[in-house]
Amino acid sequence: MNLRGQGVTQQATSSYRIIVILWLVTFVSGSQVLIMSPLLPQIGEQVTVSETLLGTLITAYAVFVGAFALIAGPISDRVGRRRILLIGNAIMAIALILHWITWDFASLFVVRALAGIAGGILTGASIAYVSDYFPPERRGWANGWIASGTSAGLIAGIPIGTIVAEQIGFRWPFLAFGTLLAVTIVFLWRYIPQPDVQRADQLTIRSALNGYTALLRRPEGLAAVVTFLIMFGGSSLYMTYLPTWLQTTLGVGGGAIATMFFFGGLGTTLAGPPAGMLSDHIGRKRFIIVGSFGLAVLMFATTHFIVSMWFAYGLFFIVMGLYAARGTPFQTLLTELVASDERGAFINLAIGMGQIGSGLGGGLAGAAYASVGYRGTTMIAGGIMALTGILIWVFLPETITQTEDGLPPATRRRLSNTRED
Numbered sequence: 001m002n003l004r005g006q007g008v009t010q011q012a013t014s015s016y017r018i019i020v021i022l023w024l025v026t027f028v029s030g031s032q033v034l035i036m037s038p039l040l041p042q043i044g045e046q047v048t049v050s051e052t053l054l055g056t057l058i059t060a061y062a063v064f065v066g067a068f069a070l071i072a073g074p075i076s077d078r079v080g081r082r083r084i085l086l087i088g089n090a091i092m093a094i095a096l097i098l099h100w101i102t103w104d105f106a107s108l109f110v111v112r113a114l115a116g117i118a119g120g121i122l123t124g125a126s127i128a129y130v131s132d133y134f135p136p137e138r139r140g141w142a143n144g145w146i147a148s149g150t151s152a153g154l155i156a157g158i159p160i161g162t163i164v165a166e167q168i169g170f171r172w173p174f175l176a177f178g179t180l181l182a183v184t185i186v187f188l189w190r191y192i193p194q195p196d197v198q199r200a201d202q203l204t205i206r207s208a209l210n211g212y213t214a215l216l217r218r219p220e221g222l223a224a225v226v227t228f229l230i231m232f233g234g235s236s237l238y239m240t241y242l243p244t245w246l247q248t249t250l251g252v253g254g255g256a257i258a259t260m261f262f263f264g265g266l267g268t269t270l271a272g273p274p275a276g277m278l279s280d281h282i283g284r285k286r287f288i289i290v291g292s293f294g295l296a297v298l299m300f301a302t303t304h305f306i307v308s309m310w311f312a313y314g315l316f317f318i319v320m321g322l323y324a325a326r327g328t329p330f331q332t333l334l335t336e337l338v339a340s341d342e343r344g345a346f347i348n349l350a351i352g353m354g355q356i357g358s359g360l361g362g363g364l365a366g367a368a369y370a371s372v373g374y375r376g377t378t379m380i381a382g383g384i385m386a387l388t389g390i391l392i393w394v395f396l397p398e399t400i401t402q403t404e405d406g407l408p409p410a411t412r413r414r415l416s417n418t419r420e421d
Helices: 003-034 036-046 051-079 081-101 105-122 125-133 136-168 171-191 205-217 219-240 242-250 254-282 285-305 309-336 340-395 409-420
Strands: none
Touching: 003 036, 003 081, 003 105, 003 125, 003 136, 003 171, 036 051, 036 136, 051 081, 051 105, 051 125, 051 205, 051 340, 081 105, 081 125, 081 171, 105 125, 125 136, 125 309, 125 340, 136 171, 136 254, 136 309, 205 219, 205 340, 219 242, 219 285, 219 340, 242 254, 242 309, 242 340, 254 285, 254 309, 285 309, 285 340, 309 340
16 A cells, blocks of 8 residues: 555544544533433432422533533634543543532532533534534534434433433443543543644633624624524424323323434434535535424424324434434534634534523423413424524525635635735
8 A cells, every 4th residue: 555545544544533532422421411301300319309409400500511611612712622622521521420429419419510511611622623623525424423422322321321320320320421431531632633723812701702792793603693592492492392292192101202212313313424424515504404494394293293102203203313414514514604713612602502592492381381282382393493494594604615725605705804804
């Protein structure tokens, strides 16, 4: 093999190694969040916590994720994504292992808050790293495979962790996740390089605030952030009371609901990587638009279509597949709307607003369910999905078409405007 061939082979090996490591990070980070809801009954029994306080464990994590995501974004643009991945994962591993020594509600609340800090630091870090390291024609492919780590958590991590928690205690799944992440950090330190990209020139509170303001002043930046806000809000509105409606309407138990989420995880696993790969070749925007309108149609049809759990399994499989087919290209597109020195801030801002939207949607879901029922709730959620498709269609550019210098059109326009100013 000649030197050029050896170089290509080494680069391919490095790429696959990076994907595997970031997949493990995503698997652990996603699983430790998703497993909280099914573990709440066991936590309440084992640390003697009232149902009212149990929900604050989830709230604590979400609040700290949102706050530290906005802090970590500009920092990653200055110090580099590799360092942020190492710091965030180290804090996450410590927080997960500390679940083992929690003895009451207060101590558990503290470690969930610490995990939220780590989650905020890691928010968008893998996505930004992919765009720093991989060329545009491979970013969707890489993001698709890495994002499937969360799907694997739905399929395997959550069911296995729940069973383990029921048999020997809720602390064991967190200890297992923390230990796996600690091992992964060793590989991350050894095999994840810092990409050679432009970094932010300065890092102060004022520069971070000015950076966020500048991002929101751009039409595509504001549109992306608003779209994330209402998109996550509509999803939360749709998902929150779906299990309750199924249990009330079809009289099913928790096992059937768990099976439905298994099919949903399978749908995201099968749809995410191909969608990301295809978006590298035919464009991100059309996938996002088709996925948004497809979700709108399925949400409108949910209460009319589901007459048994088998129909629920099939519909949820398609719904979650469309989420993945839209989500992977959308996250990749976000990274291509801006240059590398503001990529972390922009992704964290969008995802942070998405978390706020999710919280608002979950809060409004109860009022909607009580006033207009689940059928009315699905109509509202479907309308929101259609609105996101329209916003993307009108305001967001296609980024896969590159200019002669290799930069996305939006980035080239921004740099040209800066030079003119």
